[in-house]
Amino acid sequence: MIVTIEKDFAEVLKVTKEEDNLFIFGCAGCATLCQTGGEKQVKELGVKLESEGKEIIGYSVLDVPCDERIVRKEFRNNSSIRNADSIIIMACGAGIQSVQKFSPIPIHPVLDSLFLGTIERIGKFYNYCSICGNCVLEDTQNLCPITRCAKGLLNGPCGGMNEGKCEVNSELDCVWVLIYEAMEKKGNVNNLKLFREPRNWVQSFVFKSE
Amino acid sequence: MKFCDILKRKEFVVTCEFCPPKGTDLTEMLQKTELVRPYVDAINVTDNQRARLYPSSLAVSRILKERGFEVICHLTCRDRNRLSLQSDLLGVHILGIENILFLSGDHPLLGDHPESKPVYDLDVSQLLRTASHLKEGKTLSGKKLQNKISLCTGAVVNPEAEPQELQILMMEKKIVLGAEFFQTQPVFDVDKYRKFYDRVKGFGARVLPSVLVIKSAKFAKNMSKVPGIKIPEKYIKRLERAQNPLKEGLKIADEIILALKEFSGGIHIMAPGIEENIPQLKI
Numbered sequence: 001m002i003v004t005i006e007k008d009f010a011e012v013l014k015v016t017k018e019e020d021n022l023f024i025f026g027c028a029g030c031a032t033l034c035q036t037g038g039e040k041q042v043k044e045l046g047v048k049l050e051s052e053g054k055e056i057i058g059y060s061v062l063d064v065p066c067d068e069r070i071v072r073k074e075f076r077n078n079s080s081i082r083n084a085d086s087i088i089i090m091a092c093g094a095g096i097q098s099v100q101k102f103s104p105i106p107i108h109p110v111l112d113s114l115f116l117g118t119i120e121r122i123g124k125f126y127n128y129c130s131i132c133g134n135c136v137l138e139d140t141q142n143l144c145p146i147t148r149c150a151k152g153l154l155n156g157p158c159g160g161m162n163e164g165k166c167e168v169n170s171e172l173d174c175v176w177v178l179i180y181e182a183m184e185k186k187g188n189v190n191n192l193k194l195f196r197e198p199r200n201w202v203q204s205f206v207f208k209s210e
Numbered sequence: 211m212k213f214c215d216i217l218k219r220k221e222f223v224v225t226c227e228f229c230p231p232k233g234t235d236l237t238e239m240l241q242k243t244e245l246v247r248p249y250v251d252a253i254n255v256t257d258n259q260r261a262r263l264y265p266s267s268l269a270v271s272r273i274l275k276e277r278g279f280e281v282i283c284h285l286t287c288r289d290r291n292r293l294s295l296q297s298d299l300l301g302v303h304i305l306g307i308e309n310i311l312f313l314s315g316d317h318p319l320l321g322d323h324p325e326s327k328p329v330y331d332l333d334v335s336q337l338l339r340t341a342s343h344l345k346e347g348k349t350l351s352g353k354k355l356q357n358k359i360s361l362c363t364g365a366v367v368n369p370e371a372e373p374q375e376l377q378i379l380m381m382e383k384k385i386v387l388g389a390e391f392f393q394t395q396p397v398f399d400v401d402k403y404r405k406f407y408d409r410v411k412g413f414g415a416r417v418l419p420s421v422l423v424i425k426s427a428k429f430a431k432n433m434s435k436v437p438g439i440k441i442p443e444k445y446i447k448r449l450e451r452a453q454n455p456l457k458e459g460l461k462i463a464d465e466i467i468l469a470l471k472e473f474s475g476g477i478h479i480m481a482p483g484i485e486e487n488i489p490q491l492k493i
């Protein structure tokens with residue numbers, strides 16, 4: 001799922017400075033799981049904005065904002081949105097941009113999208129995949145060097161690796177050591193000597209569905 | 211002359227490294243290079259060392275080349291994509307620089323522009339392969355070049371990093387891909403280095419272990435934070451106790467050099483900021 005965090009409230013006030021009547025969109029998908037754009041957070045933000053003198057025209061937790069069909073239907077069926085000066089949207093960048101397509105009034109994103117997260121429990125997420133368009137996991141013991149190596153190296157660790165930790169942060173495992181250990185268990189560490197070609201980034205830029 | 215030819219001719223080879231100044235006035239650096247001239251076979255010129263901004267290693271390498279030094283120009287993957295790397299390699303050839311050391315490069319987060327976008331479009335293995343293509347007169351994408359370029363290409367290995375086995379595998383891989391020599395991260399544990407050396411000496415690429423001159427306890431503690439550098443507590447204690455820490459640091463370096471000389475085919479000296487002391491070492 002897409003992991004998001006809230007921008008500073010001061011930032012929200014700044015972008016809505018000229019507007020008094022606000023509508024808030026939340027997200028019933030990832031942002032609910034992340035507790036950044038679920039019903040609870042939408043209402044809490046509403047209360048905070050009201051205490052700053054704003055009027056909350058209404059809110060709607062979309063199921064899910066990154067699906068344009070749902071967004072289009074919301075604008076068609078919910079006429080009260082038109083009474084607002086702008087829409088605050090608590091969703092990831094994908095959700096924001098589908099709302100942007102249909103909204104007749106200004107919209108303000110109030111979350112920062114961080115990464116595609118694997119969830120251990122609420123509030124504990126791992127950044128394991130950066131959706132690179134060309135998955136190499138088959139060759140790397142299903143541990144992603146594109147995302148989990150700070151340099152995205154494909155042919156083994158850099159010289160900064162030590163005691164299994166990454167040079168960037170000694171609390172982070174060097175993924176190449178994890179890959180090496182997984183290979184060691186299977187008795188095929190020599191696979192590390194196989195050369196992996198430079199990545200082809202084309203797919204991530206030109207992919208179009210249909 | 212190519213560094214590879216120097217390696218062929220000489221049983222014991224000494225290199226040292228210079229980081230260009232924080233600015234464009236090379237006067238002091240050039241004075242120091244003159245002092246070390248009689249003692250070293252080649253000088254490495256670092257490339258935005260420790261992810262901090264300095265003048266181009268290519269430009270400074272060329273200046274040293276003009277003054278008759280053999281140079282080993284560093285090139286990191288951190289700041290360039292594959293177009294820029296190849297372009298610089300062709301540039302290196304035009305400038306008459308014959309030796310190049312490939313490094314992935316310390317991550318920008320550790321340097322003085324932590325906000326920058328790291329590149330790492332190629333890793334060192336891929337860069338070695340790319341250099342082999344250029345040597346054959348073609349680009350990474352298979353296009354023909356006017357001419358072939360010739361370069362002696364080196365890489366880095368960290369013998370003290372665990373798991374060591376993984377470092378050895380990486381070294382073998384880099385040799386197959388075209389690494390002709392290696393320089394290491396600073397060695398402080400000579401016994402451990404010797405065990406590493408015994409495993410890799412048959413690989414066919416000369417390894418120059420690095421000796422870092424630690425000029426003070428504070429400096430040693432700071433260097434211990436650099437990725438890949440482990441300075442034993444006993445040396446830091448000696449520097450703390452010493453009346454003249456620099457002298458003690460040189461003594462420690464000499465002890466390491468003497469121990470390495472028993473078996474190593476050379477050494478690489480790092481004396482950041484105090485290169486003028488290199489002539490005092492027992493090299």
Ligand code: SF4
Binds near residue numbers: 129135137
């Ligand atoms: S290689 Fe890594 S980033 Fe790319 S798709 Fe696979 S897991 Fe995701």
Ligand code: SF4
Binds near residue numbers: 156168175
């Ligand atoms: S230490 Fe490991 S994970 Fe960190 S940058 Fe180097 S190779 Fe990548």
